[in-house]
Amino acid sequence: xxxxxxxxxxxxxxxxxxxxxxxxxxxxxxxxxxxxxxxxxxxxxxxxxxxxxxxxxxxxxxxxxxxxxxxxxxxxxxxxxxxxxxxxxxxxxxxxxxxxxxxxxxxxxxxxxxxxxxxxxxxxxxxxxxxxxxxxxxxxxxxxxxxxxxxxxxxxxxxxxxxxxxxxxxxxxxxxxxxxxxxxxxxxxxxxxxxxxxxxxxxxxxxxxxxxxxxxxxxxxxxxxxxxxxxxxxxxxxxxxxxxxxxxxxxxxxxxxxxxxxxxxxxxxxxxxxxxxxxxxxxxxxxxxxxxxxxxxxxxxxxxxxxxxxxxxxxxxxxxxxxxxxxxxxxxxxxxxxxxxxxxxxxxxxxxxxxxxxxxxxxxxxxxxxxxxxxxxxxxxxxxxxxxxxxxxxxxxxxxxxxxxxxxxxxxxxxxxxxxxxxxxxxxxxxxxxxxxxxxxxxxxxxxxxxxxxxxxxxxxxxxxxxxxxxxxxxxxxxxxxxxx
Amino acid sequence: xxxxxxxxxxxxxxxxxxxxxxxxxxxxxxxxxxxxxxxxxxxxxxxxxxxxxxxxxxxxxxxxxxxxxxxxxxxxxxxxxxxxxxxxxxxxxxxxxxxxxxxxxxxxxxxxxxxxxxxxxxxxxxxxxxxxxxxxxxxxxxxxxxxxxxxxxxxxxxxxxxxxxxxxxxxxxxxxxxxxxxxxxxxxxxxxxxxxxxxxxxxxxxxxxxxxxxxxxxxxxxxxxxxxxxxxxxxxxxxxxxxxxxxxxxxxxxxxxxxxxxxxxxxxxxxxxxxxxxxxxxxxxxxxxxxxxxxxxxxxxxxxxxxxxxxxxxxxxxxxxxxxxxxxxxxxxxxxxxxxxxxxxxxxxxxxxxxxxxxxxxxxxxxxxxxxxxxxxxxxxxxxxxxxxxxxxxxxxxxxxxxxxxxxxxxxxxxxxxxxxxxxxxxxxxxxxxxxxxxxxxxxxxxxxxxxxxxxxxxxxxxxxxxxxxxxxxxx
Numbered sequence: 029x030x031x032x033x034x035x036x037x038x039x040x041x042x043x044x045x046x047x048x049x050x051x052x053x054x055x056x057x058x059x060x061x062x063x064x065x066x067x068x069x070x071x072x073x074x075x076x077x078x079x080x081x082x083x084x085x086x087x088x089x090x091x092x093x094x095x096x097x098x099x100x101x102x103x104x105x106x107x108x109x110x111x112x113x114x115x116x117x118x119x120x121x122x123x124x125x126x127x128x129x130x131x132x133x134x135x136x137x138x139x140x141x142x143x144x145x146x147x148x149x150x151x152x153x154x155x156x157x158x159x160x161x162x163x164x165x166x167x168x169x170x171x172x173x174x175x176x177x178x179x180x181x182x183x184x185x186x187x188x189x190x191x192x193x194x195x196x197x198x199x200x201x202x203x204x205x206x207x208x209x210x211x212x213x214x215x216x217x218x219x220x221x222x223x224x225x226x227x228x229x230x231x232x233x234x235x236x237x238x239x240x241x242x243x244x245x246x247x248x249x250x251x252x253x254x255x256x257x258x259x260x261x262x263x264x265x266x267x268x269x270x271x272x273x274x275x276x277x278x279x280x281x282x283x284x285x286x287x288x289x290x291x292x293x294x295x296x297x298x299x300x301x302x303x304x305x306x307x308x309x310x311x312x313x314x315x316x317x318x319x320x321x322x323x324x325x326x327x328x329x330x331x332x333x334x335x336x337x338x339x340x341x342x343x344x345x346x347x348x349x350x351x352x353x354x355x356x357x358x359x360x361x362x363x364x365x366x367x368x369x370x371x372x373x374x375x376x377x378x379x380x381x382x383x384x385x386x387x388x389x390x391x392x393x394x395x396x397x398x399x400x401x402x403x404x405x406x407x408x409x410x411x412x413x414x415x416x417x418x419x420x421x422x423x424x425x426x427x428x429x430x431x432x433x434x435x436x437x438x439x440x441x442x443x444x445x446x447x448x449x450x451x452x453x454x455x456x457x458x459x460x461x462x463x464x465x466x467x468x469x470x471x472x473x474x475x476x477x478x479x480x481x482x483x484x485x486x487x488x489x490x491x492x493x494x495x496x497x498x499x500x501x502x503x504x505x506x507x508x509x510x511x512x513x
Numbered sequence: 514x515x516x517x518x519x520x521x522x523x524x525x526x527x528x529x530x531x532x533x534x535x536x537x538x539x540x541x542x543x544x545x546x547x548x549x550x551x552x553x554x555x556x557x558x559x560x561x562x563x564x565x566x567x568x569x570x571x572x573x574x575x576x577x578x579x580x581x582x583x584x585x586x587x588x589x590x591x592x593x594x595x596x597x598x599x600x601x602x603x604x605x606x607x608x609x610x611x612x613x614x615x616x617x618x619x620x621x622x623x624x625x626x627x628x629x630x631x632x633x634x635x636x637x638x639x640x641x642x643x644x645x646x647x648x649x650x651x652x653x654x655x656x657x658x659x660x661x662x663x664x665x666x667x668x669x670x671x672x673x674x675x676x677x678x679x680x681x682x683x684x685x686x687x688x689x690x691x692x693x694x695x696x697x698x699x700x701x702x703x704x705x706x707x708x709x710x711x712x713x714x715x716x717x718x719x720x721x722x723x724x725x726x727x728x729x730x731x732x733x734x735x736x737x738x739x740x741x742x743x744x745x746x747x748x749x750x751x752x753x754x755x756x757x758x759x760x761x762x763x764x765x766x767x768x769x770x771x772x773x774x775x776x777x778x779x780x781x782x783x784x785x786x787x788x789x790x791x792x793x794x795x796x797x798x799x800x801x802x803x804x805x806x807x808x809x810x811x812x813x814x815x816x817x818x819x820x821x822x823x824x825x826x827x828x829x830x831x832x833x834x835x836x837x838x839x840x841x842x843x844x845x846x847x848x849x850x851x852x853x854x855x856x857x858x859x860x861x862x863x864x865x866x867x868x869x870x871x872x873x874x875x876x877x878x879x880x881x882x883x884x885x886x887x888x889x890x891x892x893x894x895x896x897x898x899x900x901x902x903x904x905x906x907x908x909x910x911x912x913x914x915x916x917x918x919x920x921x922x923x924x925x926x927x928x929x930x931x932x933x934x935x936x937x938x939x940x941x942x943x944x945x946x947x948x949x950x951x952x953x954x955x956x957x958x959x960x961x962x963x964x965x966x967x968x969x970x971x972x973x974x975x976x977x978x979x980x981x982x983x984x985x986x987x988x989x
Contacts, residue, residue, distance in 0.1 A: 109559070110558070110559045116558065116559075118558070123558070126558075129552060129557065130552050130557075130560075132559060227559075227561065228559070228560070228561050229559040229560075230559055231558040231559045232558075232559070232788075234787075235787035235788050236787035262563065263561060263563060264561050264563075265561065265562070265563055265564065265788060265789050265790050266787075266788065266789075266790065342784060343784075343787055345593075345782075346591050346593055346601075346602075346603045346782075346784070349593065349595065349601065349602035349603055350556045350558070350600065350601045350602055351558075352595065352597075352602055354597050354653065355555060355556065355557075355600065355653075356557070356558075365597055365651075366595075369595055389782065392593070392782035392783075392784050393780055393782060394780045394782075397782075397784070401784060
């Protein structure tokens, strides 16, 4: 078996025993990437010399052999998270050539845990999209069908893990940007509770919704990654000073007696029949493992997409104002400073980013604020309360991650609204600030494309979410399936 | 028709904190451009703000000092507009829930009259960077960006430029005595914009208001308002309408000029700052701020009597104004002779300030320099008379007393050789006084002393002159 197919746990075992060095693990990935990434385009940037030098330093220090959680493990990073000295462009022309001057909190954590910071993965520009088609450097392909999208916005990270081009990767999730591509590529993706992982160093899309999380091949690896990433950071005022449990230790407890809530609003008309069948089969599987199923209601579900596209775009309109050509990134000179702003931003941002900045600016404008932004905030509270009430009746909520499987490149490119609806099951989770994971639960027959199961939990109860996901994963074989490339 | 002015002031004060409002960079004036910066205050992608608690504490303290209702729940908002001095192109500020609401500042008017000027609100925000324009390019220095900035908005309660002057003076005194800010306008630590309108006396409604910017001193504010009131009054008298606009004060020209008209009004699109938690002010925080309230005048008076050995009268004069007391304490602590410092302040310094119609805050003499002057006298390096001359020069130029003494060669002559020739000359030229003295009129020596001082151009050490004269007169 090739080295690059290993899970993080399997690789760590070999590193610890000295059977493999960090350099060998890194080289194995670099070789794999060289072989398959020309087809997939999951990576935006790689520096093999630098990655190997990091690996060598780790080998020399003995970190790979000691108990460090990620000693010697190469990790891929979404192009929206700052790594000191590496480019950070958010797949946007406006940040072309920009090099990070500091490490994000999660990157500091990865370094402390002994990881190799391998390279940067493709994404929708500024994390705005559900397909990576909005990347300024071209779409990433789904490893299961190269004519299809990998999901988004963290499509590069999802495709890299699914195609064995990475053992694990970081992504960011504002409305489903980790879970939806994980579902479409057939790997595990977690969006932690808002405040669980520091956002310091994550280029903001929508500050009240963004959260960093991992992509892995197994639920156990996700638990391991979360142990590294989670925790309080004094540089992020929204990060929560709550102790970090040992997520790995909670995995084996099984689901016996756990109450699984099924929201009646989520099994909707128009859902892909194979997706619905796979999710229902997964629920039966969990029942078979001893879980109790209860029906719940999330009555404000219908408003989630509208609320999301008001709040997220309003915040984005301010967050993206800093890209003005004055201090960093691309600049197009103009007659005066206002002209320079217009030309720089006109040339630097892609159409979807512009669309959202305009939407958000409109939602915050005098005379419209109350009807749009303020009203959206109030409905957001109702959506959060829906989940609070639901979690009185159940321990986790189980849903499909996406109403459909990977679609064809270009299929929805001309219809933003249709594209927005592909996040219908993931968006409420960010609005409510709770946690959720997506994991493989089957395939469509023809073409053979992965289907994702979403498990949602109470705020800061990633332990139970991962426990349910792990129990299901261990009782099935889906996570062992690999695309042929 | 008689017209009256209606004036409201918006004051921005840089708080005296160690670090910036939302990052750990030092607050420091005059450093090399862009050396007190980090990813946060440069607005780099991914950087996040963290609130400076000391700035919040100082704002609460200000609120307590001006009798505001200090909010128990406050929050941060983003104010959106594009300008190169704004790293993020939005400013973190406070919109609908400021830290302090309402309040008042007592001002002193002519005679012993006082008036209370209402304060609408005081809130906290971050200062912007500074733009520089060169021949063909512009540059931005971000050292100032992110400095804690408190905005204090007054009610439109002032009716004359003098009242505006008194309000700013009183507010400055409060801020300095509370240790909130040094309020040095030259360093931009205190900045002021004004809203002014004019209406016929007796009319209830306000006239169309004009905002004036770029007033860099407190007396500049007075001048600008005087000009603007006269301009608006003249326009109304001619039957012209006043248009709502922003005007720039040009101190050299002594005039205001249009900067922008109403149609350029911004829509700032305020919305709650999602990167910061709202601020809950606890009982403990309020109690802690109360403990920082400056000493009350009576307590300070008693302490001055005890600590500096001052007579009751002196202590009363010095605590009458908080800034005077601050000045005195700094000078007294730098001196071995606090009583002499008090004398200099009460007679010479207050006298000069009165003559120059200025205040202790704008005085060019620093407390340490006054202490130095006293020590020059006490050590016999200059006479009391010369000291008056030195003091006048200090007041005029702000130079240190030692520098003035050296520059002007005012060091007291204590060299017996040099003095003896003056003494002999005086004795030789004034035989009548010598005879009087010898005949038993001891007071006659004073005339001779004066002659010696005159000959020495005031530089002779008077004590030594007396001794020398006695010796000479008695030896013959």
